[in-house]
Amino acid sequence: MKFNEVEKSLKEGKKIKLASWKNAYWYYDQENGVIMNHFEEDGSPDVPTSALFPRDLIWVMGNDWEVVGEETAAVPADTYSFGDAINFLKAGKKVARKGWNGKDMFLFLATDIEFHTEADLSCVSNLEGDLTLPAIVMKTADDRFCVGWLASQTDMLADDWFTVE
Incomplete structure (x- = not known):
């Protein structure tokens, strides 16, 4: 999915990630109103995605976002932007x-x-x-x-x- 579709999933409490991320994901911290980054299982504390600027800007432009733990349909190879x-x-x-x-x-x-x-x-x-x-x-x-x-x-x-x- 494209990033403009991700906001709804985050606000529904779902975790999202890029297809290339193994165990890292983003989630929405409703209490603080920020998107948080959970790193690959290296023990690093979760941080707001804004702390990763400008790297997070590159990620946002990706179109292979998916909800963690859900089957996702592949982006159709026959249509594009x-x-x-x-x-x-x-x-x-x-x-x-x-x-x-x-x-x-x-x-x-x-x-x-x-x-x-x-x-x-x-x-x-x-x-x-x-x-x-x-x-x-x-x-x-x-x-x-x-x-x-x-x-x-x-x-x-x-x-x-x-x-x-």
């Missing part, structure tokens, strides 16, 4: 969202685009060369390309991105 989608685009993959209504729509990263125009571009000193910056391109439902696709806030916050084969 927008940040992951961007990384897949940079690696040359095509990505799409399950939440899109259009059939067979996807994104890809273009590093070279050839274009034609009737506009007078004599004001530009150098019209030769490749596209200077990569562009995200959408293949639309009507089999066209939208160069310079922009993500909506919904797209950026979605966790239903997947890789298109």
